[in-house]
Amino acid sequence: MASDMSAASLEELRQIIDAHLHLEGPLLPMLHGIQEAFGHIPAEAHAPIAEALNISRAELHGVISFYHDFREKPAGRHVLKICRAEACQAVGGEALAEATLSKLGLDWHGTTKNGAVTVEPVYCLGLCACAPAAMMDDRVVGRVDTARMDEMLTEAGA
């Protein structure tokens, strides 16, 4: 397989895999570690993970594709998650999400052309008593209205 990864990146990948091998049920922590380092799960990671855990690449693909969190390609520089669940819907969350997507000209999971922001749906951030809620990277925001959303998008460079 042709690889775009540098030798240094491949070495880092190895180290992340090795660091998790002692765990009981190491695969999810390993994938989180890889995604934290590389921003996604690069295709180059599949063979060494499968080999280290003695599972088939089909099994590995099954796991990666099952979970919403794991990406095959890098996201934008920031990830905006907008809650779509019932408590947020009860206070206009759906209209907020639609307005945001249409303003950016995106569908769910889309990234702005300048690569600044990827917008994703999330089903509950546990901020149901101060809905509608959103999260820019790890920063949570409650009672989001369009003005607040615009502010967040401007800050993120969208």
Added chain:
Amino acid sequence: MKIWVPIDSAAKALGADAVTRALAAEAEAQGMDVEIIRNGTRGMIWLEPLVEVEIDGVRHGYGPAEPGDAVGILSGDSAKALGPVEDLDWMKRQTRLTFARVGVIDPLSLAEYEAHGGLAGLRRAAAMSGQQIVDEVKESGLRGRGGAGFPTGIKWQTVHDAEAAQKYIVCNADEGDSGTFADRMIMEGDPFTLIEGMAIAGLGVGATKGYVYLRSEYPDAIRVMRRAVEIARHARVLGADVLGSGRAFDMEIRVGAGAYVCGEETSLLNSLEGKRGVVRAKPPLPALEGFLGRPTVVNNVISLATVPVIFEKGAQAYADFGLGRSRGTVTLQIAGNVARGGLFETAFGISLGEVVNELGDGTATGRPVKAVQVGGPLGAYLPVSKFDAPLGYEELDAEGGLLGHAGLVVFDDSADMLKMARFAMEFCAVESCGKCTPCRIGAVRGVETIDRIAAGDAGAVPLLSDLCETMKEGSLCALGGFTPFPVMSALTHFPDEFTGQKEAAE
């Protein structure tokens, strides 16, 4: 001068960090000597950020605070003054057992935790045999707070009696239900309670290892829990010799990956093992063949976090609260379109109407309440005519509802119930693990059938009922099995919205 500003996600989401910076800057400018402590939230989310200032040994509240309120709060002359926090109606009406310390202490101060009753339960348990520990939990009447309401002591007994070289305690912290945030609140506000509860469970059933499966949507809770485990290990609350008892228990925090179905215990176990989060058929019960095929206690955060207070105060003292077979307290989470949302811990038995109208003070929009979804995305929509229903497991079941994790999402009269029913099916289709057909295909057909009804095809209504029956009876787990609750309750209580008239007229 001691000042508290919550570090809870909900408070942060409403600007608590900016308020903290403003207070610190203003105190420095005035040359005041202040100590700012970041506490958990008291649960009065409509008052967040709720700043507390100690005056003559009593904590006075100011909220909802903005950075501009810093000067007034420090001088004691602020329009946001609420008086002593403990005297607020919302606080006085509660029976805070599980959440006694949340909002009071610095979440990561083990010394404060101990000063407020922490570790007393574990010390008592450490002097008891495994069977005595299990008996105490049975006697308390504690039932699983994650939603199913299964008696916790019976589950522990099964694991206790199982013979195995290694057993596990797994905490289900995959709180994915909309309208619920009690797990998040306690993990961020009093993490040692959960650690202590898991350690007691470990001593009780003979498990030396525990895992918290915590959803990735809660980055703040993950940070707090990880740090708390390190602190507990350092203080020998965890490790080879728990509090000098000669018995071992240690634990790890594991992060989920955004799959709702992993809140179902067998999917969670598969996920923890590094597999697709697909549901397992039961039997075998996880209590006998759980994580890595070994005997495993799987309990919700609130169930485990309630164990320490049961051991501190005694099983009977806990069982003295409640109604019927629902013993102890319920941690209500009041959310959605509500004027005063938050967490309210009280004995089982309070009525739905009292919660929504008196505690919640009606809707945030000021419009009439139309429905309340109780128990998360898989719970029923209850109309105002059901407001007399007492909140207890069996009591709500009798009304065709589901208490679940005790989240209540309020909707005003602008809610479109057909759309909410459609969303329930859509959500089930997105989140189905795919293992069983009624859920995997039924949910997709459910969306299509509701679309037909919306387009004016009244003949599709019986089809929807029939489909719901199949999903209910034929699904492996609660995702497919309970999605019919919101759908059928919307259809039953708001039949006028399923005639297709509105769309047909447009």
